[in-house]
Amino acid sequence: MIIQQVLLLLLLWMCLPHSCYAEMLFRRTTDHQPKGFVARVSGSDGKALHRQKRGWMWNQFFLLEEYTGSDYQYVGKLHSDQDKGDGSLKYILSGDGAGTLFIIDEKTGDIHATRRIDREEKAFYTLRAQAINRRTLRPVEPESEFVIKIHDINDNEPTFPEEIYTASVPEMSVVGTSVVQVTATDADDPSYGNSARVIYSILQGQPYFSVEPETGIIRTALPNMNRENREQYQVVIQAKDMGGQMGGLSGTTTVNITLTDVNDNPPRFPQNTIHLRIPESSPVGTAIGSVKATDADTGKNAEMEYRIVDGDGTDMFDIVTQKDTQEGIITVRKPLDYETRRLYTLKVEAENTHVDPRFYYLGPFKDTTIVKISVEDVDEPPVFSRSSYLFEVHEDIEVGTIIGTVMARDPDSASSPIRFSLDRHTDLDRIFNIHSGNGSIYTSKPLDREISQWHNLSVIAAEINNPKDITRVSVYVRILDVNDNAPQFAVFYDTFVCENARAGQLIQTISAVDKDDPLGGQKFFFSLAAVNPNFTVQDNEDNTARILTRRNGFSRHEISTYFLPVVISDNDYPIQSSTGTLTIRVCTCDNRGNMQSCNAEALLLPAGLSTGALIAILLCIIILLVIVVLFAALKRQRKKEPLILSKEDIRDNIVSYNDEGGGEEDTQAFDIGTLRNPAAIEDKKLRRDIIPETLFIPRRTPSAPNNTDVRDFINQRLKEHDIDPSAPPYDSLATYAYEGNDSIAESLSSLESGTTEGDQNYEYLREWGPRFNKLAEMYGGGESDKDTS
Known part of the structure; x- marks a missing residue:
């Protein structure tokens, strides 16, 4: 606030003397002079200074921003030369901020600012002024536009868009290398x-x-700044206005600068000599150990490649660079042998893969170290003289013949004795055996090439002092052929000759096979065992032969089948031969030689239907007939399920029928529960096995009272069924478990009737017999059933 007041006083002091200020305003504003207004500024003596020129207007006012006075800030005065000072004119202000920010005295034309103005919010305001007659409200001057411009004061400090900047510059950069540019605004x-x-x-x-x-x-600002010494820097930059002079406002920002890495450091091995050990039994490709050089650089500048550059083990070992760990892995290149060499020396080099030419002056970007590898002795398994063995032997050798020998030794300096054995999983039939001391393989069973031509054996060699340390080797035994099989017919021949055949007619072409496999290939010879007056064999000299007829005409009624012995021989040593017999049937044929029938009876076979097919059809027919007969027999033997499930349910009568009737649904034709318990009341059920023509309303039949005789009950039931047409006479079993009060006939037991002492009264049966027959007829009984009652 004090600074603003000082600046305001300084500005006013610069404007003295006041008459000069008025003349300056007059000169700046005499151009562009709309008619009717004059601008007036007060002098030091308080008298108004004005130009007596009609139509002049001061069209631009200046106002200092951030005014801190207690009164309204005076802007300027508008005055028309039509104003006589009698208050007849009225000044009106419109435009930006008129009436709120800027107000005008209607009578005097004085303009004031009502509050403090910030130039950074708005640099100038455009307003319009007009003078009107207060009585007539008519303008005495045309509306004129003017500008109020806000004078700036230094009330804003410079500011940076970012509070913290991040930048980087390569290490070892020369002095004056640009890092980053920061810009402040005011x-x-x-x-x-x-x-x-x-x-x-x-x-x-x-x-x-x-x-x-x-x-x-x-x-x-410094040369050769090294990232390895210091990587991060914090720089504070100040921006100050007023050209950096005293009294100016300032702002600061922070810049974090990082030195980025360049390849200015070579790799270095931490040791001049590295010692490694490896057993001699390690296979090719085994990792022995690793070497690693350090590099003060980072990223790709620290990447390096390892290689073996010298030493006596360059052909025995390799080194591989691991990119992720930047290590050199040393591996076995060839098999090691403690007894041959026990120590190897390698010279390993590590070199950067990305070298910056600017830093060649720092020296070579590589380093070397010496790696010594010691080979350790181990108890090695036996070593065979070959990686595999192949033995060939003829199939006719005698049992116990040696077919070959395998050899193995102990590579260790101790040279332990070796014991040999056969892996029986490779010789399940135990055809071979081996001598445990010298490794000789011999046969224990006869060989047969026709059964197996190759035998793949596995021989095990183990040290006697260390039986667990073993070595295996494959032994391939090839069985060589010996001519020990006679040739035979290639297939079974179904040969026939037509009755109307002529002499010299071909009836069959035969060939032969032999299980043997001679080196020169198979060669067969065909001949007859004896001279045959009916047929002959003609050798084609291509391992086939033709069977020809020797006479005209054959009769199947005289001889239906001929047997022709054919001798087949090979040409290997020793010569093997066999006799095969051809069965030749005599058949009737058509004019084209197609077979029609080969039986003695005139059984005509369908064209193209073979004997085998006919036999198959007959067998099917026989099987079907047997099945039908068995099915019929089983059906006759099927027994009807007994109607009585328990003997205890039989009381007075058993009504038996031979026809099956209505099946399970007949159990609803009669309810025996009423007899067993006359007091039980049951609704009459409709038959489910039939659809009655007329549906009758079921009626409830009262059971006989306990003191009612069974005679009344049966009469009542008979009467109901006599008039009920919906109850067909199906077979049923009526079991009565209620005897009633008394029986007129007393006991009807057959045991009692057989006695001579007791007099049995059969009047009861004579009277009730027809009624029981009627009851039986109602429930499906026939004429034969009446005898059972």
Whole structure:
């Protein structure tokens, strides 16, 4: 606030003497002079200074921003030369902020600002002024436009868009290398004074970095800054307005600068000599150990490649670079042998793969170390003289013949004795055996090439002192052929001759096979065992022969089948031969020689139907007939399920019928529960096995009272069924478990009737017999059933 007041006083002091200020305003505003207004400024003596020229107007006012006075800030005065000072004119102000920010005295034309104005919010305001007759409200002057411009003061400090900047620069950069540019902005008016003129300076970060005062570019200030010594730097930059002079406002920002890596360091091995050990039994490709060089650089600048450059083990070992760990893995290239060599020396080199030519002067970017590898002795298994063995033997050798020998030794210096054995999983039939001491393989069973031509054996060699340490080797035994099989017919021949055949007619072509496999290939000879007057054999000399007739005409009624012995011989040593017999049937044929029938009876076979097919058809027919007969027999033997499930349910009568009747549904034709318990009342059920023509309403039949005789009950039931047409006479079993009060006939037991002493009264049966027959007829009984009652 004090600074603003000082600046305001300074501005007023610069405007003295006041008459000069008025003349300056007059000269600046005499151009562009709309008619009717004059601008007036008060002098030091309080008298109004004005130009007596009609139509002049002061069209631009100046107002200082951030006014801090207690009264309204005076802007200027508008006055028309038509104003006589009698209050007849009225001044009206319109436009930007009129009536709120700027007010005008209607009588005098004085303009005031009602509050403090910030130029950064709005630099100028455009308003319009008019003078009207207060009585007639008519304008005495045309409306005129003028501008109120806000004078700037230094009330805004420079600001940076970022509080913290991040930048990087390669290490070892030369002095003056640009790092980053920072720019501050000032909201003050750059066209008025030095309020917006910014100067940059460095407050923190010297002597490593510097900043250009006018541009804000940060540059390196020290040569060869090394990232390995220090990587992070914090620089504080200040921006100050008023050209950096005293009293200016300032702002700061922080710049974090990182030195990026360059390849300025070679790899280094931490040791000059590295010792490694490996057993001699390690297979090819086994990793022995690793070597690793360190590099002070990072990223791709620290990447390196390892190689073996010298030493007596360059052909025995390899080195592979692991990219992820930057290690060199040493592996076995060839099999090792403790007894041959026990120590190897390698010279290993590590070199950067990405070298910067700018830093060649620092020296070669590689390093070397010596690697010594000691081979350790182990108890090695036996070693065979060959990786595999192949033995060939003829199939006719005698049992116990040696077919070959395998040899193995102990590679260790102790040279332990070796014991041999056969892996029986490779010789399940135990055809071979081996001598445990010298490794000789011999046969224990006869060989047969026709059964198996190859035998793949596995021989095991083990040290006697260490039986668990074994070695296996494959032994392939090939069985060579010996002519020990006679040739035979290739297939079974179904041969026939037509009755109307002529002499010399071909009836069959035969061939032969032999299980043997001579080196020169098979050669067969065909001949007859004896001279045959009916047929002959003609050798084609291509391992086939033709069977020909020797006479005209054959009769199947005289001889239906001929047997022709054929001798087949091979040409290997020793010659093997066999006799095969051809069965030749005599058949009737058509004119074209197609077979029609070969039986003695005139059984005509369908054209193209073979004997085998006919036999198959007959067998099917026989099987079907047998099945039908068995099915019929089983059906006759099927027994009807007994109707009585328990003997205890039989009381007075058993009514038996031979026809099956209505099946399970007949159980609803009669309910025996009423007899067993006369007091039980049951609704009459409709038959489910039939659909009656007329549906009758079921009626409930009262059971006989306990003191009612069974005679009344049966009469009542008979009467109901006599008049009920919906109850067909199906077979049923009526079991009565209720005897009633008394029986007129007393006991009807056959045992009692057979006695001579007791007099049996059969009048009861004579009277009730027809009624029981009627009851039986109602429930499906026939004429034969009446005898059972």
